[in-house]
Amino acid sequence: MRRSRKRFVAALAAAGTVTSGGVIADVLTAPVFSAAYAECQSIPSTADPAVLETVYRTGRGLHVNDKVMLAGFEAGWVESHMNNLPCGDRDSLGVFQQRPSQGWGTPEQILNVSYAANSFFSRAIPVADANPSWSAGQIAQAVQRSAFPSRYDQAEGTARNLITQAKDLVTGKQTVGFYQPTGQSWHLKNTHAGGASDVSFVYGAANARPVSGDWNNDGKTTVGYYQPTNGTWHLRNSLSGGADDFSFQFGPANMIPVTGDWNNDGKTTVGYYNPGNGTFYLRNSLSAGPADHVIPFGPANMVPVTGDWNNDGKTTIGFYNPANGNWQLRDTLNAGPADHNFTWRQTGMSPITGDWNADGKTTIGFYNSANGQYLLRDSFGAGADHSFVFGNGGDRPVTGDWNNN
Numbered sequence: 001m002r003r004s005r006k007r008f009v010a011a012l013a014a015a016g017t018v019t020s021g022g023v024i025a026d027v028l029t030a031p032v033f034s035a036a037y038a039e040c041q042s043i044p045s046t047a048d049p050a051v052l053e054t055v056y057r058t059g060r061g062l063h064v065n066d067k068v069m070l071a072g073f074e075a076g077w078v079e080s081h082m083n084n085l086p087c088g089d090r091d092s093l094g095v096f097q098q099r100p101s102q103g104w105g106t107p108e109q110i111l112n113v114s115y116a117a118n119s120f121f122s123r124a125i126p127v128a129d130a131n132p133s134w135s136a137g138q139i140a141q142a143v144q145r146s147a148f149p150s151r152y153d154q155a156e157g158t159a160r161n162l163i164t165q166a167k168d169l170v171t172g173k174q175t176v177g178f179y180q181p182t183g184q185s186w187h188l189k190n191t192h193a194g195g196a197s198d199v200s201f202v203y204g205a206a207n208a209r210p211v212s213g214d215w216n217n218d219g220k221t222t223v224g225y226y227q228p229t230n231g232t233w234h235l236r237n238s239l240s241g242g243a244d245d246f247s248f249q250f251g252p253a254n255m256i257p258v259t260g261d262w263n264n265d266g267k268t269t270v271g272y273y274n275p276g277n278g279t280f281y282l283r284n285s286l287s288a289g290p291a292d293h294v295i296p297f298g299p300a301n302m303v304p305v306t307g308d309w310n311n312d313g314k315t316t317i318g319f320y321n322p323a324n325g326n327w328q329l330r331d332t333l334n335a336g337p338a339d340h341n342f343t344w345r346q347t348g349m350s351p352i353t354g355d356w357n358a359d360g361k362t363t364i365g366f367y368n369s370a371n372g373q374y375l376l377r378d379s380f381g382a383g384a385d386h387s388f389v390f391g392n393g394g395d396r397p398v399t400g401d402w403n404n405n
């Protein structure tokens with residue numbers, strides 16, 4: 001933050017010596033105030049991709065909502081064109097032009113883009129929570145306290161484009177794969193495209209119902225299966241054949257397995273859906289024991305789905321109704337109405353879920369076991385953003401971030 005410079009720039013503007021072109025350019029002619037860090041002699045005209053990715057990743061890690069993310073990109077663009085500037089007015093530094101003398105951290109901390117972004121978002125989140133009607137630019141202004149409060153909202157279009165760029169750069173996309181029961185083989189893709197498998201191996205058992213999850217919180221999704229004949233679970237920590245890393249009993253026979261990080265500790269654990277009573281039974285550890293959550297949701301005989309629909313870090317539940325294409329998703333692990341309710345029907349296809357674009361939100365899709373077609377959607381509603389054929393069908397789909405990329 002650099003309130004002093006902005007006051008200085010404001011004075012220049014009032015005197016007619018600078019145009020309304022931009023704070024960035026204005027500072028170039030400002031005198032040097034600090035001996036430790038110089039005024040910026042020039043500022044890049046374009047964003048640094050590494051900064052885009054780091055700011056985006058930091059916001060996603062804090063589970064900021066879309067408006068707060070936009071506020072961060074508006075502020076970063078206005079202050080530095082999303083560059084980690086080792087210069088600024090007085091002691092202002094970094095992407096957000098934060099000042100050590102004003103409590104934003106040491107110069108070294110502020111020049112750490114993750115630290116700087118964390119500082120911005122940590123201040124922006126409570127502002128947004130307390131002022132739900134505010135624009136992203138108003139939130140940015142409350143954090144930055146610029147002398148030009150309207151500049152953040154004016155940067156909205158640019159900031160939205162930069163967020164789109166950041167999403168392409170950032171890692172963590174979930175992709176698809178399938179389990180082939182006849183050979184107990186797994187075939188996984190790292191991109192939303194057809195073609196050859198990126199990873200293939202043999203692991204499973206007769207009747208296995210495939211599941212996937214990050215059982216050990218290393219960022220990579222691996223696989224496992226529920227054995228419907230006896231309610232046992234068998235999980236692997238690597239994408240290869242071999243012995244179970246986890247093997248335990250949870251639930252009765254003939255349930256529908258689900259997986260998720262129900263408590264946001266980074267580890268995926270297991271659960272099951274009882275189609276006979278429309279109830280989810282979820283467990284927070286990979287061991288035998290009682291369910292930590294028992295949640296009736298919807299009518300009987302739905303197709304259960306799970307995901308982090310709202311990017312708060314917790315996986316929750318939902319269902320797809322094959323009879324009418326209705327999806328109902330809930331954001332908390334308790335009984336109540338759907339938080340997301342919409343229709344997308346693909347007759348004869350199986351619903352799948354994943355964070356296809358690495359924005360932290362799980363969305364939806366379909367798999368056609370008759371021909372290997374996948375339809376993936378990046379928001380809630382009807383229609384595919386990604387459509388491709390992988391494999392020949394006749395298989396059971398799985399989804400995950402197989403390569404932590």
Ligand SMILES: [Ca+2]
Pocket residue numbers: 213214215216217218219220221222237
């Ligand atoms: Ca893992």
Ligand SMILES: [Ca+2]
Pocket residue numbers: 260261262263264265266267268269284
């Ligand atoms: Ca967990």
Ligand SMILES: [Ca+2]
Pocket residue numbers: 307308309310311312313314315316331
């Ligand atoms: Ca969630």
Ligand SMILES: [Ca+2]
Pocket residue numbers: 354355356357358359360361362363378
């Ligand atoms: Ca997503």
